[in-house]
Every structure is written in C-alpha cells, then in structure tokens.
Amino acid sequence: xxxxxxxxxxxxxxxxxxxxxxxxxxxxxxxxxxxxxxxxxxxxxxxxxxxxxxxxxxxxxxxxxxxxxxxxxxxxxxxxxxxxxxxxxxxxxxxxxxxxxxxxxxxxxxxxxxxxxxxxxxxxxxxxxxxxxxxxxxxxxxxxxxxxxxxxxxxxxxxxxxxxxxxxxxxxxxxxxxxxxxxxxxxxxxxxxxxxxxxxxxxxxxxxxxxxxxxxxxxxxxxxxxxxxxxxxxxxxxxxxxxxxxxxxxxxxxxxxxxxxxxxxxxxxxxxxxxxxxxxxxxxxxxxxxxxxxxxxxxxxxxxxxxxxxxxxxxxxxxxxxxxxxxxxxxxxxxxxxxxxxxxxxxxxxxxxxxxxxxxxxxxxxxxxxxxxxxxxxxxxxxxxxxxxxxxxxxxxxxxxxxxxxxxxxxxxxxxxxxxxxxxxxxxxxxxxxxxxxxxxxxxxxxxxxxxxxxxxxxxxxxxxxxxxxxxxxxxxxxxxxxxxxxxxxxxxxxxxxxxxxxxxxxxxxxxxxxxxxxxxxxxxxxxxxxxxxxxxxxxxx
Ligand code: TEU
Ligand code: CA
Numbered sequence: 001x002x003x004x005x006x007x008x009x010x011x012x013x014x015x016x017x018x019x020x021x022x023x024x025x026x027x028x029x030x031x032x033x034x035x036x037x038x039x040x041x042x043x044x045x046x047x048x049x050x051x052x053x054x055x056x057x058x059x060x061x062x063x064x065x066x067x068x069x070x071x072x073x074x075x076x077x078x079x080x081x082x083x084x085x086x087x088x089x090x091x092x093x094x095x096x097x098x099x100x101x102x103x104x105x106x107x108x109x110x111x112x113x114x115x116x117x118x119x120x121x122x123x124x125x126x127x128x129x130x131x132x133x134x135x136x137x138x139x140x141x142x143x144x145x146x147x148x149x150x151x152x153x154x155x156x157x158x159x160x161x162x163x164x165x166x167x168x169x170x171x172x173x174x175x176x177x178x179x180x181x182x183x184x185x186x187x188x189x190x191x192x193x194x195x196x197x198x199x200x201x202x203x204x205x206x207x208x209x210x211x212x213x214x215x216x217x218x219x220x221x222x223x224x225x226x227x228x229x230x231x232x233x234x235x236x237x238x239x240x241x242x243x244x245x246x247x248x249x250x251x252x253x254x255x256x257x258x259x260x261x262x263x264x265x266x267x268x269x270x271x272x273x274x275x276x277x278x279x280x281x282x283x284x285x286x287x288x289x290x291x292x293x294x295x296x297x298x299x300x301x302x303x304x305x306x307x308x309x310x311x312x313x314x315x316x317x318x319x320x321x322x323x324x325x326x327x328x329x330x331x332x333x334x335x336x337x338x339x340x341x342x343x344x345x346x347x348x349x350x351x352x353x354x355x356x357x358x359x360x361x362x363x364x365x366x367x368x369x370x371x372x373x374x375x376x377x378x379x380x381x382x383x384x385x386x387x388x389x390x391x392x393x394x395x396x397x398x399x400x401x402x403x404x405x406x407x408x409x410x411x412x413x414x415x416x417x418x419x420x421x422x423x424x425x426x427x428x429x430x431x432x433x434x435x436x437x438x439x440x441x442x443x444x445x446x447x448x449x450x451x452x453x454x455x456x457x458x459x460x461x462x463x464x465x466x467x468x469x470x471x472x473x474x475x476x477x478x479x480x481x482x483x484x485x486x487x488x489x490x491x492x493x494x495x496x497x498x499x500x501x502x503x504x505x506x507x508x509x510x511x512x513x514x515x516x517x518x519x520x521x522x523x524x525x526x527x528x529x530x531x532x533x534x535x536x537x538x539x540x541x542x
Contacts, residue, residue, distance in 0.1 A: 001465070006196075006238040006263055007307070008464045009046035010343075010454050011096070011350045015315040016075055017061055018055050018407050020352055021419035028407070028418070030076035030084050039436070041091040043121035043356060043447065044454035047238060048088065049096045049198050051315055057107050059167040060373050061405075063098075063200065064105035080211045085193050094195025096238055101182050101206045103168040111169050118156050126173045127209060128153075130481075139212070146377040161209060163201075165373055171530065173205040173223060183230040187324040190231065196238035199262070203243040215245045219255055233260055236440040238348075240309055241265040248301030257486035263308040264348060270294045271317060275399075281378055281387075283398040286324060288477045288496050296481075299346055299468040308347030312338055313355060318403045320352075322361035326498055330535045331358050331434075336449045336519035337494050341479050343453040344492045344539055346468050354408050356450045357439040361403040362428045367393070371425045375400040409435040452517050456539065460516075462488035477501050478532065482542075490516070493530070494537040504528045510542045 020032030029501050030053065052062035055070040057218035062072065071081050088095055104111055112360070113122035129138035137150035143166075150159040151166040161170045171178050184196065198530045206220025207213055224241075232239055236308055239262040241254055273290055276282035288399065302308050312320035321327050323333030335358035344348045364370055367379060397403075402425060402474055409431040410417035422492045428434070439445050456462045466483035477497040483490040491513075495501050509527040518538035525529065 001304070002257060003465075004263070005236070006047070008457055008458065009238070009348055010044065011047040011049050011313055011345050011348060012040055012043070012045040013049045013051065013350055013352045015051045015061075015353060015405060017051075017424065018047075018405050018406060018418075020410070021421065021423070024419060024421040025074065026419050026421040026423045027074045029074065030071070030080040034080070034084050034087055035090055037087055037093065040093060042451070043351075044451055044458075045093065045193055045351065047094045047096055049350070050098060052098045052100055053435075055104055057167065059165050063100050063105070064107075064165070064168045066105040066107040067102055067109070082192065087328070089193065094238070096196040096198055096240070097189055098196040098200060099186065100200040101171060102201045103162065103164060103170045106167045106169055106382075111281075115153060118158070124172055125178055125181075126155075126169050126500045127172045128158045129161070129209075130158055139209075141209070141212070145374050146381040150381070152373060155330050158183055163204060163214060169191075170204075170207075173207070173219070173438060179230075181224065183227060186227070190235055190237070194237070196232065196240075196263070199239065199241045201244070202241040203245060216250060221259075221261065224254070225259070228260045228262070237263075237450055239263045240348075244268050248298055248306075251298075251302060251308075252306040255302075257305070264309045266309045266311065266314075267298065269298070274323065280399045281382060281392070283395060283396040286496075287476075287478065289474065290396070291324075292470065292473065292479055295345065296468075296470045296473065299481075301469075302346075303468070308345070309350060310342050310345050310347040311350040311352070312342055313352045313404060314350070315352065315404050316401050317352075318399055319359055319361045320355055321358050322403070324496070326535065327358075327360040330498060331360065332444050332446060333519050334535040335446045337496070337535045339446075339453055340492060340517070340519070340537040340539060341494045341496075343450075343457065344463055344481075344490065345484060346464075346466065346483070348481065349457075351450065352404065356447050357409065357434060357436050358446045359409060360428065360430060361405075361408050362399065362406045363425070364400075364402070365393075365399045367396075369426055370396060370400060370402050372401045372405065377400055385513040411435050411437040449517075449519065453522040456517060460488055460490060460541075461485055462490050466490065471505050471507065472503060475503065478503050480505055482507075491527075491540040491542055492538075493522075493540070495531070495532040495535055498534040500534065501532045503532065504532060513540050515539070 017028050019028040021028050022031035028098045053075045054065045055067035055072050056062045056065050109126045110122050114126050137148050142150040143149040145165050151152050162168050179373045199417035206217030208217050241262045243265040251265050254262045274284050276284045294517045320338050321335045323337050407418035407423045415426045440447050462483045462485040469482040471480040480493045516539045520536050522538050
C-alpha cells in the first residue's frame with residue numbers, strides 16, 4: 001500500500017455552531033475556532049473537519065446551503081475563513097470542508113430560479129415530477145427527516161424531491177450542468193488552500209428516483225471518478241464520503257487505490273447495531289460480540305485494499321461515552337478505554353469535539369429544549385402514530401442529534417465558557433464537572449490520554465500499517481487485538497464492561513513486554529490469566 005499523509009493523520013471534527021462563540025451572540029463562529037487552534041495543535045491533530053459554515057438559512061444548521069462561496073454571517077466573513085485557514089496552516093493543521101451537494105437550500109439562487117417556471121434554465125438542476133392523476137405525490141418515498149420526500153410547488157404545478165427537509169431540495173445529478181457547477185465550486189475552495197472534503201450523504205447522488213433507487217445508485221461511482229478527475233484528483237487532499245449503507249465491498253469501490261474516487265468513507269454498520277431494525281428511535285443495548293464482529297470484518301476486509309475511517313460519534317450521533325461506555329461512575333476511565341480501542345485500529349481516527357474530555361449525552365427533560373429538525377420532526381411523526389411522549393423522550397435522550405450539539409464545555413464559567421451570551425442550545429448542566437480546564441488540570445486527564453494516543457501513532461508504524469489480528473472473538477466483554485508490523489507487535493486489550501473479568505487472551509506471554517499506554521495499572525505477567533477491572537484498557541508492546 002502506497003503511504004499517504006492521511007494514513008497517519010488524526011482528524012478533529014468541529015461543529016462550528018457549538019464550538020466557541022467569540023462575540024457573545026450565543027452562536028459559535030470562525031473567530032471562536034481561531035482562538036482555540038492552540039488547544040487543537042497541542043492535542044496533536046493534523047486535520048480539522050469543519051461542519052458547514054457556508055451561507056444558509058440554517059433549517060438544518062448549515063447542511064442547507066444557499067451560497068457555497070459565502071460564509072454564514074453568524075459564523076463570520078470570508079476574511080475570517082481565510083485567516084482561519086492561514087493560522088491553522090501555520091500550526092500544521094489542514095482544514096477539510098464539508099461538501100453538501102446532494103441538495104442545496106431552497107433559498108439557493110439555483111432553486112429560486114428553478115422555481116420561476118418549467119422552462120427556467122435552472123429547472124433541471126433539481127428533480128421535478130408530475131403529480132399522479134389523483135394529485136398525489138409521484139411516489140411513496142419518505143424523507144429521511146420524516147414525511148414525504150416530495151413537496152408540491154404551486155406556481156409550476158409539479159412536485160420536487162427532497163430526501164431531507166423540504167428546505168433541502170435534491171440536486172439533479174443526471175444534469176451535466178450540475179456537475180460543472182459543483183466541480184467549479186470545489187476547485188474554488190481548493191484554490192483557497194483547503195485540506196480536502198468530507199462529502200455529505202454522497203452515496204445518494206447516483207439515485208434513480210423513478211426506479212426507487214436512492215442509495216448506491218448505478219451512476220454513483222462513475223460520478224465520483226468524474227468529480228475526482230475534475231477537482232481534487234491530482235491535489236493530494238483528504239476526501240471522506242459519508243456512506244450510510246456501505247458494505248466493505250462498496251467501501252473498496254470508493255477507496256481502493258487506482259479507482260480515483262475518495263481517500264476513505266465513513267461506514268455506519270457498527271453504529272446501527274444499537275438501533276432496532278435500522279430504527280434509531282428504538283434504541284437497543286450494545287451487543288459487544290456483534291460490535292467486535294463488525295469492526296473486525298471491516299479491519300480484515302480492508303486489509304489490502306481501501307482504507308477505514310474510525311469513529312465512535314459525530315454531530316449526528318450520541319456521545320460515545322454515553323453510548324458505548326459509562327457516563328456515570330466510570331466516565332473518565334471508559335472514555336479512555338474507547339479511545340484506546342479506536343485509535344489503535346487500522347484507519348484514520350476522527351475525534352468529535354468534546355470527546356477528548358469525555359463529554360456526555362445531555363438528557364433534556366422537555367421537548368422544547370431540543371433544536372434539531374430531525375428530532376422535532378420525528379417526535380411529531382411518532383407521537384402522532386401513537387408512541388407515547390415518555391417513550392419518545394427516552395428515545396431522544398438516547399439518540400437525538402442534539403446530544404452531540406450542546407456547547408463545547410471549556411470551563412466552569414457561565415455557559416461553560418462557550419459564550420458570554422445565551423447559547424443557541426442549552427449547555428449540558430454537567431459542565432461544572434466536565435470541562436477542558438478541569439480535565440486538563442486533572443491527573444486523570446482524558447485530553448492528555450488522547451494526546452498520548454496520537455503520539456503513539458507517530459511513534460509506532462504498527463499503529464498505522466500493522467496487520468490486525470482479533471483475539472478472544474467470542475468474549476462478550478473484552479475487545480482485544482494485535483497489530484503487527486516488522487519488529488513491532490502491539491497488543492490492545494479493553495474491558496468494555498462495568499464488571500471485573502478474568503480472561504485468557506489465548507496467546508503466549510512473551511518474556512519481555514512493556515505497557516505503552518494504559519488508563520490504569522494492569523498486571524500483564526500472565527496473558528493467560530489476566531484480571532481486568534471495569535473499563536481497564538492498555539496498549540502493550542510485546
Ligand atoms: O447526514 C445524513 C443522514 O442520513 C443523517 O441525517 C442521519 O440519517 C441521521 O442523522 C442519523 O443519525 C448528513 C449530515 O451529517 C447531517 O447532519 C445532515 O442533516 C444530513 O446529511 C443532510 O445534509
Ligand atoms: Ca458568535
């Protein structure tokens with residue numbers, strides 16, 4: 001495998017609205033991010049993935065873009081963006097932009113022009129269909145945010161497609177003019193010195209709506225190759241696609257060397273294991289054995305070809321420590337355990353803001369405290385369909401996207417030091433106990449632990465390129481594996497449970513071994529009789 005810079009990089013995701021507010025309007029902004037670059041440089045991350053900062057009516061917090069070449073005023077100006085790029089570059093940090101091109105905002109100039117008449121030159125930038133003879137929508141297709149995916153347009157007497165909110169009309173990727181516009185816009189950003197793109201719901205652009213195909217359509221990979229060749233292909237950038245339904249076979253189509261598509265994709269198979277039959281509003285308990293099986297499959301299948309992205313959470317998902325760890329008594333320890341397991345797998349790790357200090361889910365008591373469009377829509381859809389308020393509130397507490405979107409907890413000051421004004425969404429009340437100042441001052445600092453993990457990646461090539469071998473695959477509490485490259489053999493062991501476990505790792509104890517990093521002190525003198533306390537984790541060199 002040819003070495004690429006993003007193979008040994010660590011990416012930090014920023015959700016700008018919730019990261020740091022520089023001017024007291026309650027909304028995080030670009031200058032807020034600039035003020036925290038030292039915090040990120042010290043952590044050791046190489047790349048920031050910036051969730052959208054473009055001009056937007058903010059129906060979906062910026063994933064509804066009305067001008068790709070302008071910055072939303074609440075986030076700052078294009079000068080602020082250029083300053084952020086320049087200052088980040090000085091600190092050795094690249095910025096990956098979020099590319100949202102499955103849809104635009106309905107307030108984008110293209111859509112406004114498309115709505116003028118059926119003969120508008122922009123009409124075919126979007127997906128329009130006639131009503132059925134009885135006036136109903138062209139198909140039963142549902143929006144990912146609830147309700148129909150079709151919205152009636154009165155003036156021109158047709159329906160338009162929106163796989164997300166009705167303020168997010170889908171672009172028509174069957175129209176070559178759309179390709180040209182998007183490619184030109186991408187090149188414009190590349191010329192500003194960005195580090196790459198995270199491609200929002202990119203698996204939807206090959207859709208064949210009349211055949212009922214949305215994800216993984218037949219034109220998807222040709223479209224990506226064409227995009228690659230017209231834009232970033234020869235620029236050595238990091239490109240990561242958001243691909244909810246990717247299997248390892250599909251991931252290889254995206255990320256295999258020589259296919260000229262993307263660097264890597266986000267797959268969600270491990271995430272949806274805690275949903276019941278793909279329904280995130282019916283949360284299920286974590287089955288560690290199944291979880292290990294999925295991650296192991298991805299490690300092994302992408303061994304020679306393709307590249308994995310590694311993540312536990314992002315701006316759409318609950319907090320990792322709440323979902324897969326223990327956000328009570330064992331919060332600090334389990335946060336480190338999760339980090340250990342993730343960062344030692346093969347692939348590029350992503351840290352979501354606040355994960356590095358063990359931020360938790362928020363558990364709002366009232367529906368009014370939630371702001372997310374998906375959350376509010378589904379509350380309505382499900383309660384109207386008979387689900388009780390209590391059941392739905394419990395599901396939201398578990399899986400609402402707002403769990404990830406409460407403000408970053410910087411300090412003990414008002415509003416967690418996020419803003420001097422009233423934050424756009426409430427701060428998690430646990431900020432007095434969970435914040436960067438307290439964490440970094442503690443002997444048990446999670447931030448310091450992440451720093452050490454990132455440093456380990458720099459020091460041991462086995463972390464980046466080593467072969468992966470799973471151990472104790474049948475065990476339902478312990479996740480253990482080997483990474484091996486040349487002289488380097490690393491052993492990763494983690495107790496994913498709040499119980500003590502005695503375990504035989506099934507490998508011989510070598511005469512010499514040393515603990516490179518651990519969230520505790522484990523006696524490794526006998527790998528066949530190993531005792532692990534709740535959430536114990538370690539990386540050993542054998
Ligand atoms: O997410 C795609 C997506 O499918 C999510 O909405 C997902 O289904 C859901 O949140 C499960 O948790 C991307 C962005 O990451 C998301 O923030 C946007 O809302 C969405 O696309 C539309 O652009
Ligand atoms: Ca602000």
